Amino acid sequence: MRGTRLPWFPSLRLVSLALAVVLAWGLATTPAPAAAQLPQKLVFASAGFEDSNRFWTVARPDHLQYDPFLETLLEVDPKTGEYTPRLAEKWSASPDYKEWTFHLRKGVQFHFGYGPFTAKDVVHSYSLTQRPEAKMTLGPFWRSVDEVKVINDHQIVFRMKRPATTLDYAVSRAGDLRIVSKAQWDKEGLEGFDKRPAGTGSYQYAGRKQGISITFERADKHWAGEKPAFKELEFRIVREEATRLALLLSGEAHIADMPRELQKDAIAKGMKLYFSSFPVDWITVYLGGQYHMPGDKAFRADVPWTNKKVRQAMNVAINRQELLKTVFAGKGSLTYVTGWSEKSEGFNPEWVKKFPAMYGYNPGKAKQLLKEAGYGPGGKPIKVKILAFTEPGESEGPQVAEALGIYYKEVGIDSEIEVLDWAKVRSMFRGKAMHCCIWPNIISWRPSEEWIRTAYFSKSPNHFYEHEYVDKTYELLSKTVNKAERQRIAQAIGDHLFEEFADIPLFWFRNEVVANPKVVGTWAYPGMAAGRSTHFHLVRPPAK
Amino acid sequence: MQRYIARRALQSLLALWVMSLIVFAMARLSGNALDMMLPMEATQEDYDRLSKYWGLDQPMHVQYGIFVSRALRGDFGMSWKWPGYSAMGLVMDRLPATLQLAGFALAISVVIALPIGVLSAVKKGTAWDTSGKIIALLGQSLPGFWLGIVLMWVFAVNLGWFPTSGRGGLQYMILPAITLGWFQVAALMRLVRSSMLDVLDSEFVKLTRVKGLAEWKVVWKHCLRNAAIAPLTFFAIIAGVLMTGSVVTETVFSWPGTGLLAIDAVRARDYQVVQAVVIVFATIFILTNLLVDILYAYLDPRIRYR
Numbered sequence: 001m002r003g004t005r006l007p008w009f010p011s012l013r014l015v016s017l018a019l020a021v022v023l024a025w026g027l028a029t030t031p032a033p034a035a036a037q038l039p040q041k042l043v044f045a046s047a048g049f050e051d052s053n054r055f056w057t058v059a060r061p062d063h064l065q066y067d068p069f070l071e072t073l074l075e076v077d078p079k080t081g082e083y084t085p086r087l088a089e090k091w092s093a094s095p096d097y098k099e100w101t102f103h104l105r106k107g108v109q110f111h112f113g114y115g116p117f118t119a120k121d122v123v124h125s126y127s128l129t130q131r132p133e134a135k136m137t138l139g140p141f142w143r144s145v146d147e148v149k150v151i152n153d154h155q156i157v158f159r160m161k162r163p164a165t166t167l168d169y170a171v172s173r174a175g176d177l178r179i180v181s182k183a184q185w186d187k188e189g190l191e192g193f194d195k196r197p198a199g200t201g202s203y204q205y206a207g208r209k210q211g212i213s214i215t216f217e218r219a220d221k222h223w224a225g226e227k228p229a230f231k232e233l234e235f236r237i238v239r240e241e242a243t244r245l246a247l248l249l250s251g252e253a254h255i256a257d258m259p260r261e262l263q264k265d266a267i268a269k270g271m272k273l274y275f276s277s278f279p280v281d282w283i284t285v286y287l288g289g290q291y292h293m294p295g296d297k298a299f300r301a302d303v304p305w306t307n308k309k310v311r312q313a314m315n316v317a318i319n320r321q322e323l324l325k326t327v328f329a330g331k332g333s334l335t336y337v338t339g340w341s342e343k344s345e346g347f348n349p350e351w352v353k354k355f356p357a358m359y360g361y362n363p364g365k366a367k368q369l370l371k372e373a374g375y376g377p378g379g380k381p382i383k384v385k386i387l388a389f390t391e392p393g394e395s396e397g398p399q400v401a402e403a404l405g406i407y408y409k410e411v412g413i414d415s416e417i418e419v420l421d422w423a424k425v426r427s428m429f430r431g432k433a434m435h436c437c438i439w440p441n442i443i444s445w446r447p448s449e450e451w452i453r454t455a456y457f458s459k460s461p462n463h464f465y466e467h468e469y470v471d472k473t474y475e476l477l478s479k480t481v482n483k484a485e486r487q488r489i490a491q492a493i494g495d496h497l498f499e500e501f502a503d504i505p506l507f508w509f510r511n512e513v514v515a516n517p518k519v520v521g522t523w524a525y526p527g528m529a530a531g532r533s534t535h536f537h538l539v540r541p542p543a544k
Numbered sequence: 545m546q547r548y549i550a551r552r553a554l555q556s557l558l559a560l561w562v563m564s565l566i567v568f569a570m571a572r573l574s575g576n577a578l579d580m581m582l583p584m585e586a587t588q589e590d591y592d593r594l595s596k597y598w599g600l601d602q603p604m605h606v607q608y609g610i611f612v613s614r615a616l617r618g619d620f621g622m623s624w625k626w627p628g629y630s631a632m633g634l635v636m637d638r639l640p641a642t643l644q645l646a647g648f649a650l651a652i653s654v655v656i657a658l659p660i661g662v663l664s665a666v667k668k669g670t671a672w673d674t675s676g677k678i679i680a681l682l683g684q685s686l687p688g689f690w691l692g693i694v695l696m697w698v699f700a701v702n703l704g705w706f707p708t709s710g711r712g713g714l715q716y717m718i719l720p721a722i723t724l725g726w727f728q729v730a731a732l733m734r735l736v737r738s739s740m741l742d743v744l745d746s747e748f749v750k751l752t753r754v755k756g757l758a759e760w761k762v763v764w765k766h767c768l769r770n771a772a773i774a775p776l777t778f779f780a781i782i783a784g785v786l787m788t789g790s791v792v793t794e795t796v797f798s799w800p801g802t803g804l805l806a807i808d809a810v811r812a813r814d815y816q817v818v819q820a821v822v823i824v825f826a827t828i829f830i831l832t833n834l835l836v837d838i839l840y841a842y843l844d845p846r847i848r849y850r
Binding site for chain 2: 048050051052053054057059060132133135136137138139140141143190194209210211212236237238239240242243246247249250252421422423424426427430443446450453454455460461462
């Protein structure tokens with residue numbers, strides 16, 4: 001059979017040559033940043049969010065999808081981070097912070113002809129937060145509302161069950177109460193809302209492919225005269241990092257979430273980084289088994305890091321500057337106490353001064369502290385399991401875990417890395433089953449009181465670090481309304497966490513996205529608004 | 545024959561029931577859905593409320609009973625991740641995209657594998673044959689996600705011939721279909737080659753040549769027809785494999801099919817959608833196998849009397 005001729009086949013050499021040429025051409029070609037002409041549609045390739053029209057069924061970071069079209073009572077100024085008027089023109093709180101009055105803006109129209117915005121829409125939007133399927137970030141806060149009272153069409157009062165000093169945050173663009181149309185709900189019900197929800201933003205809802213993308217169109221008239229530069233806006237959910245890079249470089253998307261290790265590839269091809277105005281996320285390594293409340297049966301003294309000296313040793317064993325440079329490309333700033341940024345209530349500038357001496361990299365001191373605690377050479381062996389997991393858009397967890405392992409080995413702490421998923425890790429710390437482990441976790445900014453309740457209050461379902469002092473002081477904070485007094489109490493909690501080495505605070509990060517500079521000239525966004533990448537109406541094309 | 549079909553159908557139902565048990569148990573063993581879906585701020589009250597709302601507070605056997613009784617009516621409940629959407633509705637919405645991609649990948653597999661397999665056999669020991677073997681080796685050893693990204697990089701990003709991802713016209717299908725079908729090309733090609741080699745050595749082929757038939761008629765008409773039985777059986781199996789194996793390809797190319805849906809649902813611990821996807825996949829696979837078994841029995845009477 002050898003050499004049997006089949007004349008309709010081209011010669012192998014020809015086929016091979018053609019294939020080789022195409023592949024070589026494809027590999028050698030450098031894509032130029034696309035879109036010489038300004039596109040009509042701005043496409044943002046996102047790592048993903050829980051997509052639903054029902055704002056009461058998703059968490060704060062997922063509010064990205066509502067930001068263009070569903071507005072809030074207050075704005076978060078993209079440059080100062082202050083709460084400023086939006087659908088509410090002015091607002092005030094009673095001296096005991098149990099009543100908040102909002103004066104609503106007149107002349108605001110809902111999209112698709114659903115009429116003017118009034119106090120009834122605020123009551124309706126609030127009522128959605130109380131639905132049985134709600135899973136909002138501020139759900140517990142909204143349950144503390146006693147009544148939302150309509151004074152007239154343009155004045156409304158929130159009556160609270162307890163003093164609420166953070167209501168301005170909750171109703172702002174950083175919170176999760178989106179204003180939707182009661183008229184639409186009355187006319188079409190949930191079905192109509194699912195199909196095409198009406199908002200008041202400078203973009204209006206155009207459509208959604210569930211789990212794939214959501215699109216918006218520029219609204220004809222916005223009450224504030226906001227006119228986005230792009231006629232259409234699309235958020236495309238693309239889970240795969242390499243695919244998001246490909247979308248950006250091919251010009252199919254103009255802005256993309258990108259892990260830091262891929263950012264440099266995008267920048268090398270002419271793309272540019274756009275940062276939020278404020279730090280948004282922090283990374284901290286939490287130490288399991290810190291259940292120091294008196295009588296807590298979950299407390300186990302044999303967990304080495306229940307000893308403060310060991311906790312300090314685990315802190316000073318880490319070279320934070322090196323970690324920041326190698327894993328996070330140097331983009332971040334030190335966290336002194338977990339959850340407290342310089343804008344947070346209770347931030348203490350003394351922490352900055354004391355930090356190098358108490359937390360600074362010093363392996364010799366780490367060994368000494370371990371020795372004093374009875375661990376290391378000549379003492380008891382110490383072993384830690386480092387749990388690593390990743391979330392969409394937060395891919396550095398396993399790298400941090402590996403780095404920790406290396407630093408701990410240097411000071412005589414044996415470590416083992418276990419990669420789990422978030423649900424498993426969360427169920428472990430919720431069930432107080434973390435005696436074995438420590439875990440790096442990236443968490444987003446929230447007001448100090450919210451963070452203390454979420455992470456350190458023993459009655460919260462999360463059990464990071466618990467202590468009688470923190471519990472008592474938190475309860476005092478939650479009842480205090482005087483600003484200076486609150487500052488002092490919140491700071492006292494921060495001081496305790498700082499002095500006790502409650503965990504291993506690492507870095508604060510701004511939100512970072514990569515964009516095509518031929519399409520995106522400037523874009524000011526705060527980062528601390530719900531959804532992180534927000535204020536798309538402020539994306540401006542480059543000057544010609 | 546009827547008894548054989550009835551027996552095989554019963555076995556298929558049993559397999560489906562076992563599958564339902566496995567998917568139900570595995571979904572719950574993989575972690576608490578509420579830990580994935582609720583924000584950090586959630587209180588115990590939130591956990592209890594949603595647990596009740598979703599029926600997770602019921603004993604496991606009650607939950608399973610509800611799942612099976614609904615599933616028998618084609619109702620897999622409402623999605624937890626995508627409120628307002630039924631789990632089966634989501635699967636059915638996405639299924640056409642997966643069928644389209646799998647069908648196209650299958651066509652590509654056949655169009656590429658068949659001539660290369662034939663050519664390798666006819667030109668055994670030549671450079672063509674060696675090239676065929678290399679294609680087979682690469683096809684079976686290159687991971688799908690890697691191949692997909694390389695194809696995307698070369699043909700979409702650098703050359704700009706195709707879109708990088710998403711679903712649209714024919715141009716959107718080329719790269720994901722090649723990625724999905726590549727492994728099957730290799731397998732199918734090797735099968736065609738070996739079947740062809742068997743047939744090419746047979747007496748009746750020699751006779752056709754002696755009779756003076758044109759070589760292309762000998763190869764494509766007489767040899768291939770006789771060599772096609774084994775590849776045809778395999779073809780039926782890979783149809784199922786392609787549909788159920790599209791998870792990686794759909795993720796890389798953001799192809800809006802059931803594979804991508806499954807990944808999203810698994811990540812979110814949306815038990816309802818996970819159960820619906822797996823049962824649909826399992827049904828497709830079991831039905832494909834049942835069909836192959838029936839075809840076998842039809843073609844070979846000895847099988848049905850075993």
